[in-house]
Amino acid sequence: MKKAELIFIPSPGLSHLISTVEMAKLLLQRDGCISVTVLIMKLPNDLVVENYTQKLSSAANPSSRLRLINLPVQDELASNKSENFLFDFIESQVIHVRDILSNLIESSDSQLAGIVVDMFCTSFIDIANEFSLNSYIFFTSSAACLGLFLHLVSLVFENDQDLTQYKNSDAELHVPCFSRPVPAKVLPFMFLEDGPKSTKFLRYLKKFRETKGIMVNTFSELESYAIQALSTDGIGNTQKIYPVGPILNLNENESNTSKNESEEVILDWLNNQSESSVVFLCFGSMGSFDECQVKEIAIALENSGQSFLWSLRKPSPKGKMEYPKAYDDPQQVLPDGFVERTKGIGKVIGWAPQMAVLSHPAVGGFVSHCGWNSTLESVWCGVPMATWPMYAEQQLNAFELVKELGIAEAIRIDFRRDFKAESPVDFVGSEEIRSAISRLMGKDGNIEISKKVSEMKNKSRMALQEGGSSYIAQSLFIEDVINSTA
Numbered sequence: 474m475k476k477a478e479l480i481f482i483p484s485p486g487l488s489h490l491i492s493t494v495e496m497a498k499l500l501l502q503r504d505g506c507i508s509v510t511v512l513i514m515k516l517p518n519d520l521v522v523e524n525y526t527q528k529l530s531s532a533a534n535p536s537s538r539l540r541l542i543n544l545p546v547q548d549e550l551a552s553n554k555s556e557n558f559l560f561d562f563i564e565s566q567v568i569h570v571r572d573i574l575s576n577l578i579e580s581s582d583s584q585l586a587g588i589v590v591d592m593f594c595t596s597f598i599d600i601a602n603e604f605s606l607n608s609y610i611f612f613t614s615s616a617a618c619l620g621l622f623l624h625l626v627s628l629v630f631e632n633d634q635d636l637t638q639y640k641n642s643d644a645e646l647h648v649p650c651f652s653r654p655v656p657a658k659v660l661p662f663m664f665l666e667d668g669p670k671s672t673k674f675l676r677y678l679k680k681f682r683e684t685k686g687i688m689v690n691t692f693s694e695l696e697s698y699a700i701q702a703l704s705t706d707g708i709g710n711t712q713k714i715y716p717v718g719p720i721l722n723l724n725e726n727e728s729n730t731s732k733n734e735s736e737e738v739i740l741d742w743l744n745n746q747s748e749s750s751v752v753f754l755c756f757g758s759m760g761s762f763d764e765c766q767v768k769e770i771a772i773a774l775e776n777s778g779q780s781f782l783w784s785l786r787k788p789s790p791k792g793k794m795e796y797p798k799a800y801d802d803p804q805q806v807l808p809d810g811f812v813e814r815t816k817g818i819g820k821v822i823g824w825a826p827q828m829a830v831l832s833h834p835a836v837g838g839f840v841s842h843c844g845w846n847s848t849l850e851s852v853w854c855g856v857p858m859a860t861w862p863m864y865a866e867q868q869l870n871a872f873e874l875v876k877e878l879g880i881a882e883a884i885r886i887d888f889r890r891d892f893k894a895e896s897p898v899d900f901v902g903s904e905e906i907r908s909a910i911s912r913l914m915g916k917d918g919n920i921e922i923s924k925k926v927s928e929m930k931n932k933s934r935m936a937l938q939e940g941g942s943s944y945i946a947q948s949l950f951i952e953d954v955i956n957s958t959a
């Protein structure tokens with residue numbers, strides 16, 4: 474039987490790549506007729522992604538229906554410091570993607586069923602159109618975020634609104650995917666800046682309308698309101714929405730970039746802590762704080778008396794889009810004597826084996842930047858969160874988690890940090906952090922939250938089982954793909 478081949482094109486960076494690859498693997502597992510080629514874009518000097526793709530390639534067996542093609546790394550872009558760096562980089566790949574698609578159409582023993590791009594890669598939809606291929610989106614954030622993005626597109630392109638009016642504004646927006654008004658303070662900052670970057674991103678998002686369907690890394694039980702709104706009047710278009718998640722990397726070995734601290738040592742340490750006693754702090758692949766804020770967190774942890782596991786990494790060099798790296802010696806930024814005084818109850822690490830940590834029974838709470846993958850991982854493991862968003866759509870996620878879904882404590886909802894770590898624009902004092910951690914970890918503080926998170930843990934697992942909501946959504950997507958190649 475002729476196979477249907479999908480071409481996945483995630484944007485550069487680990488978080489989008491990992492969930493895309495996991496999505497691809499799941500489709501392969503679900504249907505023997507599907508094969509997938511993932512086109513991988515690596516930013517210059519991205520050793521983290523390099524490491525991940527190498528492990529992935531060496532694990533793939535030759536008969537595998539998952540194929541990886543590395544798009545050329547363009548070193549000259551390493552010196553591009555423009556605001557639009559990411560978009561320039563992605564657009565510079567158009568020519569290569571066109572060549573690859575053309576070759577695949579000629580040579581493949583499968584029929585190309587379409588391309589699946591993520592939110593930053595919709596410029597490739599034009600190429601799919603040239604070859605009369607279908608386009609789909611794999612949306613790596615929440616359904617509520619998707620709803621907001623589509624709403625902003627219609628405000629700008631249909632209602633001629635200028636989004637910069639919401640910068641530093643106390644206004645609230647009525648967004649179909651949210652049951653309550655959304656404060657302008659939690660809108661992704663990128664949209665509020667006057668410049669080519671926000672215009673470009675909005676144009677990318679407008680192209681969602683040209684796709685046949687949108688797979689969202691969420692599940693119906695978690696975001697029922699948003700998904701209902703999207704499926705009825707949220708978009709006003711004909712795309713199908715497929716809540717297919719949570720799509721997680723349960724085999725972390727592939728993405729573990731740990732250098733200083735092996736997973737074993739960390740898990741051994743957790744093994745010696747009592748159940749639900751440890752607060753885990755981790756701020757995603759790009760998360761870091763300046764020294765002042767690091768000290769404040771340390772004071773809060775010490776004053777809380779709570780056991781802790783803290784993934785602490787140093788800010789990337791100014792103006793560089795690099796992952797923060799572990800400190801050679803974290804004591805250089807921690808308060809004097811902190812490591813000594815907290816020995817036994819606390820551990821400071823670099824990159825964390827996050828899924829393994831969240832799955833460990835000793836972990837009772839998670840201070841998170843609210844990246845969507847981290848959010849889903851926390852829900853999957855039934856660990857309540859405290860929100861400390863930093864950039865991208867994380868403030869919106871924090872708002873959703875705390876106010877809409879009631880599954881997280883707030884440290885802050887609208888904290889912002891400059892993506893390029895050029896200047897901290899916000900600061901949280903130790904007492905505010907300590908008191909949120911106490912609420913998160915306290916025996917009485919978060920009963921409602923704990924209850925809801927533990928319900929969602931069960932529901933997230935059921936959603937993926939045969940007959941579950943996400944399983945059915947995956948089947949519908951597969952049916953659409955197979956039918957369109959018939």
Ligand SMILES: O=c1ccn([C@@H]2O[C@H](COP(=O)(O)OP(=O)(O)O[C@H]3O[C@H](CO)[C@@H](O)[C@H](O)[C@H]3O)[C@@H](O)[C@H]2O)c(=O)[nH]1
Binds near residue numbers: 613758823827865866
């Ligand atoms: O020390 C670490 C840090 C991160 N991770 C993993 O890295 C991923 C991080 O993903 P996510 O939580 O989504 O955060 P970001 O890396 O910040 O992801 C980007 O992409 C997400 C999905 O679109 C967005 O929600 C975020 O705002 C955006 O910053 C997760 O799987 C974590 O388990 C680790 O394993 N160890």
